[in-house]
Amino acid sequence: xxxxxxxxxxxxxxxxxxxxxxxxxxxxxxxxxxxxxxxxxxxxxxxxxxxxxxxxxxxxxxxxxxxxxxxxxxxxxxxxxxxxxxxxxxxxxxxxxxxxxxxxxxxxxxxxxxxxxxxxxxxxxxxxxxxxxxxxxxxxxxxxxxxxxxxxxxxxxxxxxxxxxxxxxxxxxxxxxxxxxxxxxxxxxxxxxxxxxxxxxxxxxxxxxxxxxxxxxxxxxxxxxxxxxxxxxxxxxxxxxxxxxxxxxxxxxxxxxxxxxxxxxxxxxxxxxxxxxxxxxxxxxxxxxxxxxxxxxxxxxxxxxxxxxxxxxxxxxxxxxxxxxxxxxxxxxxxxxxxxxxxxxxxxxxxxxxxxxxx
Numbered sequence: 001x002x003x004x005x006x007x008x009x010x011x012x013x014x015x016x017x018x019x020x021x022x023x024x025x026x027x028x029x030x031x032x033x034x035x036x037x038x039x040x041x042x043x044x045x046x047x048x049x050x051x052x053x054x055x056x057x058x059x060x061x062x063x064x065x066x067x068x069x070x071x072x073x074x075x076x077x078x079x080x081x082x083x084x085x086x087x088x089x090x091x092x093x094x095x096x097x098x099x100x101x102x103x104x105x106x107x108x109x110x111x112x113x114x115x116x117x118x119x120x121x122x123x124x125x126x127x128x129x130x131x132x133x134x135x136x137x138x139x140x141x142x143x144x145x146x147x148x149x150x151x152x153x154x155x156x157x158x159x160x161x162x163x164x165x166x167x168x169x170x171x172x173x174x175x176x177x178x179x180x181x182x183x184x185x186x187x188x189x190x191x192x193x194x195x196x197x198x199x200x201x202x203x204x205x206x207x208x209x210x211x212x213x214x215x216x217x218x219x220x221x222x223x224x225x226x227x228x229x230x231x232x233x234x235x236x237x238x239x240x241x242x243x244x245x246x247x248x249x250x251x252x253x254x255x256x257x258x259x260x261x262x263x264x265x266x267x268x269x270x271x272x273x274x275x276x277x278x279x280x281x282x283x284x285x286x287x288x289x290x291x292x293x294x295x296x297x298x299x300x301x302x303x304x305x306x307x308x309x310x311x312x313x314x315x316x317x318x319x320x321x322x323x324x325x326x327x328x329x330x331x332x333x334x335x336x337x338x339x340x341x342x343x344x345x346x347x348x349x350x351x352x353x354x355x356x357x358x359x
Contacts, residue, residue, distance in 0.1 A: 196317020
């Protein structure tokens with residue numbers, strides 16, 4: 001039982017370090033320094049956290065994180081910097097809690113602890129990216145305070161009942177594993193948008209008269225399978241899907257391209273990838289309103305139906321405002337063209353997502 005409790009404490013420190021490494025070290029160090037908890041018998045290696053130099057360093061970084069964590073986008077930048085720092089710190093805390101042990105077991109625990117810290121860190125970073133999509137800063141502050149209280153409460157519970165805290169951590173890790181694909185897509189999308197934003201700073205803005213984006217052979221094959229005949233692409237552009245509401249057949253934060261075909265006026269087609277498979281969605285432009293919104297890292301094209309409340313956001317990298325405005329203009333023009341029935345399809349058939357085999 002004692003060995004199980006030690007392992008629970010080790011992985012518990014790793015979980016909390018993935019959320020807030022410096023606050024975890026600071027609170028634990030204060031507990032040791034003020035003798036609120038005596039670690040000298042069970043966890044002697046953790047006594048070093050009570051040293052003044054450790055407390056001062058952890059306090060400075062914890063203070064900086066306390067404020068930066070509540071500022072939109074600065075919190076995501078801070079999380080990006082700590083993608084490696086938190087897992088390493090979590091592994092070191094776990095090994096300190098484990099104490100002297102067999103080298104092979106130490107390596108296994110270090111890998112488990114690093115993976116645990118990375119999962120909790122990824123959950124935090126992905127959640128923050130979702131919150132940063134809203135323009136108000138209140139949600140950032142509320143989430144940051146919730147995370148701080150979770151760390152303090154987790155340390156308190158771990159000091160009283162390590163096994164109960166370990167059970168809670170396992171449930172949270174299971175939830176994180178389920179959410180991992182969505183979080184990965186969100187983080188990947190943000191990285192693509194941010195890279196485009198940085199490149200645009202050093203690139204002269206381009207005037208866009210025509211949307212010309214050569215399509216690959218893979219896209220041509222996919223479009224042929226989708227429509228059933230060879231289709232001439234009038235224009236296309238790479239996008240990443242953002243927030244969606246009441247839009248069936250599309251998945252948020254997936255990369256792909258939007259296509260407008262001469263053979264299917266009044267609609268646009270999206271071909272992207274989700275779960276490592278290509279998929280297709282046909283989007284009718286009927287009754288939609290198109291707007292262009294500039295955000296910190298992206299240029300958003302919003303497709304919204306005021307009557308039904310449906311909403312879909314097409315996101316381009318920041319600095320692509322000319323392309324975004326041109327796409328809004330092209331969508332408005334396409335909306336004025338009367339749709340005609342597709343060959344081999346019923347004109348009243350609803351828009352559905354059509355899976356496309358990977359090529």
